[in-house]
Amino acid sequence: METGAHGRHEHAYLVAVESDEQDSLWSVEDSLSELEALASTAGADVVGTMIQRLHHPDVATYIGKGRAQELGDLEKQLGFDLVIFDDELSPSQQRNLEKMLNARVIDRTALILDIFAQHARTREGRLQVELAQLEYRLPRLTGRGVAFSQQAGGTRSAGAAGVGGAIGVRGPGETKLEMDRRRIRSRIADLREDIENVREQRSLHRRQRAAQAIPVVAIVGYTNAGKSTLFNALTESQVIAGDKLFATLDPITRHQMLPGNQEVLYTDTVGFIQKLPAKLIAAFRATLEEVIDADLLLEVVDASHENAIEQSETVNDVLHDLQIGEKPRVTALNKIDLLDEPSELDLSLYPNAVPVSALKHVGLGALREKIAQVLADSMEMVQVTIPYEKSELVELFHRRGRVVLEEHRAEGTFLTGRIPRTLEGYYAPYLEF
Template identity: 45%
Template sequence: MTDNTDIREHDADDVVARVLATEQSRASVTLFGGATSSRAQALQSDADEGGFHDGEQFDREERAALRRVSGLSTELQDVTEVEYRQLRLENVVLIGVYSQGSLQDAENSMRELAALAETAGAVVLDGMLQRRPHPDASTYLGRGKAEELAGIVAALGADTVVADTELAPSQRRALEDVVKVKVIDRTAVILDIFSQHAKSREGKAQVELAQLEYLLPRLRGWGESMSRQAGGQVGGAGAGMGSRGPGETKIELDRRRIHSRMARLRKQIAGFKPAREAKRANRTRHSVPSVAIAGYTNAGKSSLLNRVTKAGVLVENALFATLDATVRRSVTADGRLYTLADTVGFVRNLPHQLVEAFRSTLEEVADSDVILHVVDGSHPDPASQLATVRDVIGEVGARGIPEIVVFNKADLISADDRLVLRGLEPGAIFASARTGEGIDEVLAAIARLLPDPSLEVELVVPYDRGDLISALHERGRVISTEYVEEGTRVTARIMPEYHAAFEPFEVTKTDSATA
């Protein structure tokens, strides 16, 4: 470890990077790419068989290149900066605690945790559930189960234990002392996935801020350089002058540097807001309604966007494949323009740090005119997906916005399951982004719920004012068009706020009757 004098010579960003690297070796899945999951292989095989292609997704090749290959192992040669560890595919064991009567929910949550670990680049070897009224305050699992877990870890050769909840720092350390391997929690896995998938500057800044907020209370001292302050009389009486402590300890310096980095990140994220607001104001000024696609992670939101708009957004059968909001334009059957925004997916127990960090991205949902709520109809527990997404929608202030519930992946839903889902959401639409089933019904529902121009006008627009005719098509709904000697005679519906711009060309009722 470098001493305090060396730390002061480093830039704050270097210190933050070092602390992140040190702590993430203990507090997160230590891979920047994951094993190609069986679900991803299945998706690729579907594409090879001539299934629906989601446009030219240039990001897919880049992301695949980052994935690690099973059996490939590299080890750190210099062990002076961080604890000795191997950088390879991690073998993990999952653990969870459930109370009486909630076994089904616990099993579904564990399956989801297994998918999260697989997406982060780990190999899941085993899982353990314990029924307890409350998790143990010391080691999360009870003492006997913790010792049993240590035996399983040793027998399987696992090197990481993942808990299906957010662990307190003291619980993580105590459980590590028992099982003798690294212990992380669900939040650390989700943060690791986000750090892998963030592409834009804003997305990377949001993820780094969430990571720092998570890691700050979990900093640990390493050796004497992070020991507590020595104080005045070091080593007993008579030590005297020249033996006083260095002042701030290394861990205190790191905390201060991290606070400074977090402040800069918050300022940087706030700096992206004017550009977003300018784009949104431009759409508002031109009266372009917006539709936000929201839903659980891996429900097929990006696939649905690609099917409707041919956007070519990255689609992957993995959790949190999309982090950055993607906005595309589309047109209703009667010619009205609107935008479709693909947003980050939700998951149960979504870390609070991520909700706060991605609040700017989730503004697309809060500021939309219609929410297209996509649910994975083939999921074993779609009711929990609905509840989770609606909770987050309420948290970002989007309650009261018209909602269209779409059960996606209809090609994987049996007739009996459709009856169950219909009882869950009677007005829902069954659709499949892969086969195209129900897409027309979804588009019709969007057109029905979009704000409709309420003021009907009859205009005669001179032939040299083609810009007004174009504006009518973009901002209103043209009912009929007729070409007369004076110009283009148009009957259209417009928003009341645009009436002043067209009023000079409006035909009065008397003129209309005379004509």
């Protein structure tokens, strides 16, 4: 893909810091390797990498003045025009580095936002990406609005997400970068209002689905683990799936049958990644609520990846941040067709694990059986009458359960439906026998 302002690939140099302050399962080498994959996905040609080991990152330049000067010498030798740091830089660190280098400087956060900008296909996705971009760029705009516009190769249509522009500055928010702070804050407020409307619309759709008492299975996992390929295999669909990071941004839901003629709704969702920007999680809350309100999580793990365990732990961390880490889960250990000895997989490392190859359609029957079993074990059909002063329990039933019948009676709200077994204690006093 052509990404530069003059229709060429940008040449990028990657920088990572290993410090005593870091607390991660990932080695700095593995994280840097992933950054290289992200840069390639964005359209950059990586010409070199650097690892700096420090007790703690330098306040002014992140890597220290000496290494920054060394980076400047390398720029003259290698001719790169973009430097990408594996961690988020402060606005002052970014400005200081760009003063020392004859190259643009961005960080992992800007890079991920750029990839999201390229892949946002729907209005909802573009709104969420633009919000995240503007909130990230706002503190970095002081005295730099014109520079950003020049780097991006001039203004472009906000609807042409990811078309043209330099890595880290393109996307739905690109033309907004010349605004003053007041206008940007106004745009952010408008975006939040639009996204809130999206949330309400999605919430309405979920309530309509819930009224049918059909369980929802949200497919989650690390980016490029094969979620969309598995979604296609399970639902006989043809959504976009490919060997690239963050191919899916917008949730897609399809109806299918499980063994025993049980109906189910599968939802394909955005992939996770280590160091996922907090602003991106917040901006994509409307999308992630599809995961939060699901009955079961189907985690897809790339069993062939050397960092499979670390990737799964990263997914767990995000799920716990969303307060859904304890939700019923099935694990699809995907891409076993790439393993020399699939039988040697340690299934005990993952909850309710089933080895599969989504691409080769191997193990899908066993996976469907496991999903049906875990769903059956996790939900209970109940009839309850909730006093009107306990309306929060009615709302909880709608949000976490599946309402089949609702009637307003003299003594309270009568509900028939399925609830997770973990919520039985809340409704025990109101059960109808």
